[in-house]
Amino acid sequence: MVTKADYIAGQLAHDPVFISDHVPRDVSPEDAERIRAAVRGMPVPTYLAVVADTQAEDDPLKSPTALIALLHDKLQRPGVYVVMPSNGIGVDAQQFGTNLPIGPAADEIIYSQPYNAGPVRAIQRFVDNIRSGRAQQRYDEAHARSKSGWEPKPYREARDTIDDAQQAGAISGLVVAALGVAFVAWRSRRRPARTRGKRVR
C-alpha cells in the first residue's frame, strides 16, 4: 500500500520539485514552471512538495512537519525540505545537514504576503529571503509592521477588474441618464419661439 509520503518521496527521488496533480486550478503548468525556476535558485539542494490541502481530520499526514520528517527518512538526502499547500498559505521548511535561516525565511511570508499571493509568489519570496542573506531582519521587520496593524494589500484578481468594469458601468449609466434627462429638460425650456409659434397654430 502506497502512502502519501511514499508516493511523494518516490517522485522527489528523480525530481526535486513535486507538484500534486490534484490541484490544477491552484497551480497551472506555467505556475509549476515558475515554481521550479524559483527552487533552482536555492543555494543548497532543496526538495519541494506542493501538496493538496485536503483538511481531512483522518489524514495521519495532515501535519506538514510530520510529512517532511517522513520524506527525509525515505529519501535520506541532505538539504532543505519544503512542504507547501497549493494555495501558498503556510510554507513549512526543515533542513538536514545545512545551516540556513529557513525558519524566519518561511515565517516572514506569513506577514509580508497577502492571503491571495498564491504558491508561486510564496516560494519565490522564500527563496529570495534565503538568497538575500537578511532573512532574520526581514522577518523582524515584517513581524513588527504586522504588530503595528499593517496588512499586506491583496493582489488584484480577475474578479476585482470585473467589479471595476461593473462599477464603471453603473456610474456611467447613472451619469448618462442624468445628462440625458438634463438635456431633454433644457431643450424643452429653450425651444426657439418660431417653431413653437408655428406649432401653436
Add this chain to the structure above:
Amino acid sequence: MRRAGVSRSLAVGLLALSLLASVASAGATSAADRLDRIAAALRRSPVFVDPDVSYLLDARDRAALGKQIGAAGIPMYLVGVPLLSEDESGGEADYFLYLLHQRLGRPGVYLVADQRGDLDWTSYQVPRKASLDFDTAHGDTSLPRCLHDVIDAFARAPSAAPSTPQTPAAPEPDGRHQRPSAGRLAGEFAKVFFPVLIVSALVLWPLWLIGRLVFGGVRRAVRGDSRTLGRRRLRRRAAAELTRLAEALGHASDDRGRGRATADYDAARLLYDEKSDPGSLFGVIVLALDGQDALRADTATPDPRCMVDPLHGPAPGTVRVWLPGLPDRRLPLCEACRQAAKEERRPLMLIIDGEKRPYYQAPGLWERIRGRHASLPEDVLEYLGVE
C-alpha cells in the same frame, strides 16, 4: 446613432460567446493529469486509492472489496481520491465520475470516496436498476462496511435496461489568475450600464418633474408671483419709474430722445394725477419706461416694449406669435420671450376688480393704446381728453 449602438452590443455579445466557448474548451483540456493516472490504475485493478487518501482503506479492505467487485457480475470501479475545489472537477463528485468514465471509456458503476470518506457513485450503461436506497451509503458504518453494502446492493439490484445519466454541469471556470479580456470587461460593463441607464432615466425623469413643480411653487410662495401686479406694487412702481424718468431728463440736455421723453413724462404725470385704475397706473409705467428708452437709445423713436410683459425691456423686432386674448399677428417680443417655450410666454397680469387679466385687456386706457406705439404719449393725452 441607434444603429451604432445595436452593432456595438452585437459585437459585445459575440465576443462574450466566443470567450465562453474558449473557456469551456480550456476546462476540458486542463483535466488531463490525475484522470489519466487513475484510469491507467483502474485498467489494472477495479480498486484504486490515491496515496493522498491511502488512510481510507487498508490493504486488507482493498483486497476484499476487489474480490467482491470481481464476483458482483457487473463491472464496478472504486476510487478513493481527494475532491477539492482546486481540482479539475471543482470538488464535484458527479463531474469527476463523468470525466473518469469518459477517460476510461468502459461501462460500469463508478464509485468515489473523497478525503472524508463520503461516498458517491454513478452508473454508466450497467444493466441494473441504478437507484439505491440512500441510507445504504450514509449510515453510521465505517467506509469499508459501507462500500461493501453498496457493492452488494448493486450486485443484487434488479435488472434494467442500461442507461447513461445526464451529463452533470461543468464547474465554473476558475478565472482568478487570468486577466479578463477586453471583450469580457465590455460585456460586464454593458451588463450593468444599460439596466442602470434605463432605471435611472425612469427614476430621474419623474423626479425632475416633481422637483420643478415643488421648486416653482416654493419660489412663487417666497417671491410672490412676478407675473401679477397688484394695486400697491403698481402704484409704487409707477411713482418710481416717473421719478427715474424725471431724473434722466434732468441729465439729458442734448439728447435726441428728449422730445419724446418729455412728451412721455407730461402724459404720464397727467395720467398718474387723474386716474388710479390699474390699467392707467400700468400705462404710467409704460410711458415712463418709453421715455427712459428714448433717452438711453438717444432717439425720438424708441423700440416698443415687449408685448408679453413691458417690464421685460424693449423689443427690437416683431415675431408672429399667439397671446391670449389677442389676434394672431406679429407682436414685439423681447429676446428672452422669443427664445422661451410657449408655456413660458405668459403675459403680465393685473388685478382688475379682484380678477387677474392680461394688462393689455385692462378696460379704459389700454383699449385705446393696445398695439400702438409710435404715438404713445399723444394717444394717452387724447384718452385723457387733453388737446
